[in-house]
Amino acid sequence: MTVKEELTEGSGEHDGYVPSQRRLDRERYKRARARRATAIGALSTLVTGAVVYLVVVNAPGWPRTKETFFDWGYAREAFPKVLEGLWLNVRLLLVCGAAVLVLGMLIAVARTLRGPVFFPLRVLAAAYTDFFRGLPLIINLMIVVLGVPALRLQGVTVDPVVLGGTALTLTYSAYVAEVFRAGIESVHPSQRAAARSLGLGNRQALRYVVLPQAVRRQVPPLLNDLVSLQKDTGLVSIGGAVDAVRAADIIVGRSLNYTPYIVAGLVFVALTIPMTRFTDWVTARMDRRRAQGGTT
Amino acid sequence: MSDAPVLRMESVRKSFGGSVVLRDVDLEVAPHTVTALIGASGSGKSTLLRCANLLEEIDDGAIWLDDEEITDPRVDQDAVRRRIGVVFQAYNLFPHLTVLENITLAPRRVHGVPRAEAEARARELLERLGLGGKAGEYPDRLSGGQQQRAAIVRALAVRPRLLLLDEITAALDPELVGEVLTVVRGLKDEGMTMVLATHEMGFAREVADQVCFLEGGVVLERGTAEQVFGEPRQERTRRFLRRIVQAGRL
Ligand SMILES: Nc1ncnc2c1ncn2[C@@H]1O[C@H](COP(=O)(O)OP(=O)(O)O)[C@@H](O)[C@H]1O
Numbered sequence A: 001m002t003v004k005e006e007l008t009e010g011s012g013e014h015d016g017y018v019p020s021q022r023r024l025d026r027e028r029y030k031r032a033r034a035r036r037a038t039a040i041g042a043l044s045t046l047v048t049g050a051v052v053y054l055v056v057v058n059a060p061g062w063p064r065t066k067e068t069f070f071d072w073g074y075a076r077e078a079f080p081k082v083l084e085g086l087w088l089n090v091r092l093l094l095v096c097g098a099a100v101l102v103l104g105m106l107i108a109v110a111r112t113l114r115g116p117v118f119f120p121l122r123v124l125a126a127a128y129t130d131f132f133r134g135l136p137l138i139i140n141l142m143i144v145v146l147g148v149p150a151l152r153l154q155g156v157t158v159d160p161v162v163l164g165g166t167a168l169t170l171t172y173s174a175y176v177a178e179v180f181r182a183g184i185e186s187v188h189p190s191q192r193a194a195a196r197s198l199g200l201g202n203r204q205a206l207r208y209v210v211l212p213q214a215v216r217r218q219v220p221p222l223l224n225d226l227v228s229l230q231k232d233t234g235l236v237s238i239g240g241a242v243d244a245v246r247a248a249d250i251i252v253g254r255s256l257n258y259t260p261y262i263v264a265g266l267v268f269v270a271l272t273i274p275m276t277r278f279t280d281w282v283t284a285r286m287d288r289r290r291a292q293g294g295t296t
Numbered sequence B: 001m002s003d004a005p006v007l008r009m010e011s012v013r014k015s016f017g018g019s020v021v022l023r024d025v026d027l028e029v030a031p032h033t034v035t036a037l038i039g040a041s042g043s044g045k046s047t048l049l050r051c052a053n054l055l056e057e058i059d060d061g062a063i064w065l066d067d068e069e070i071t072d073p074r075v076d077q078d079a080v081r082r083r084i085g086v087v088f089q090a091y092n093l094f095p096h097l098t099v100l101e102n103i104t105l106a107p108r109r110v111h112g113v114p115r116a117e118a119e120a121r122a123r124e125l126l127e128r129l130g131l132g133g134k135a136g137e138y139p140d141r142l143s144g145g146q147q148q149r150a151a152i153v154r155a156l157a158v159r160p161r162l163l164l165l166d167e168i169t170a171a172l173d174p175e176l177v178g179e180v181l182t183v184v185r186g187l188k189d190e191g192m193t194m195v196l197a198t199h200e201m202g203f204a205r206e207v208a209d210q211v212c213f214l215e216g217g218v219v220l221e222r223g224t225a226e227q228v229f230g231e232p233r234q235e236r237t238r239r240f241l242r243r244i245v246q247a248g249r250l
């Protein structure tokens, strides 16, 4: 706390304390140093920005690039369509996000089950995570979105949105299962022992003692995966579902101008920023608690 | 259930990997008595307690709780554990739950006690152990002594038949040891049957009806506190007690 904070906050004891010259000097020096750091930061940002600008603008192909990627008229045309498409991405995120959390949790729990009875389940869960963590999402999407309709199965949907969402859920469940599993394993065995010694059964110990702690610890990486899922919903466009990317695609196909892609890209970035900021905030808060000696 | 022992161990053997940690251990704990397990670190005190609570599976021998052989593979282990309270050296409170939630978890989820009733009993116990104001706190906001007392309340909340205490003051600052020992003394006065592993020899001498000296997984000497501390028969018990005295713990 600085002298200024202490005085304006007025929370300190009024014990007639007068800050020493040493403290005042120290704080003056710190302020000067902070001002200098800010100035240097601002200057270097400006210089970097200027350099990038000059390099891009003076590139031989810039006039043509500007025309095909940064056309104001096409941007205005694309924006409402892209936004309309984005609604599909948002819905996909909500539905897939929920499905991924549930499925990921089930797989993670299946992997931690002990005893020979659960051997097949354990192996299945392990194989699942290994497979879908390794399989590139784009290939997964193509197989599911393009392959499943080709089978012409009776009663199986060919809706690219549903199939795309399924593919996303398959891949992300594997990621999230690993996050949950790491969380479960990070809970010290003595916690389980304490639960068991109170008479809680295996399942109750998992539900009331282990999982709550595991989930709490893994909130930051989980949010990270959700941010990632949010932008990967854009990949369902490869099956023809009209999301933000596909909406841009349609205009590009007609006009041969790429500005709509830029618009769609910026819209995705804008959508993920609140989520990443939220993730940062949660992470920082948890780090602070841990630094203070909290356990979760 | 007059004078039949609450806990009885017969020829219990337990090993981890290749090393035998308990061999041929016999133990009888009469109702409303306190048994102290003393012995150097690594002598098997914690393992004995963990076996009694079925947290470890024994290799040979048998254990009875109130005439029921609990090492019979057909018994419901969860049901057995419900009748035994355990307090650990490291408290092992659940960090994501408040003190009150820590205490009411087992009564509510295991014994099906309605929430209001479970909370009323928890508050009453907390009050009695001097933690009246701490019900809503999370464990990490409590001092070590308070955490350990909360852990004792948690163990008591299910009205156990037998309480196992594993070096419950070993992790505490010296000035906090007293408050926890006072609680144990109170429990003895109320007639709680307890087995405690401890390094507090003065305390063991004061509260224990029976003292067992363990070394290398064997109960080398047992008797009343007077006997074991006053006139130990075994040379090794004498040596152990001398070391303790030199360390200023007796
Ligand atoms: N889970 C375990 N795996 C392997 N060895 C163990 C385990 N638990 C205890 N031991 C060993 O058993 C011996 C007795 O340990 P313990 O019962 O904790 O002794 P005490 O509580 O008297 O200090 C020690 O040598 C210890 O290393």
Ligand SMILES: [Mg+2]
Pocket (backbone or CB within 6 Å): B045, B046, B047, B166, B167, B197
């Ligand atoms: Mg021990």
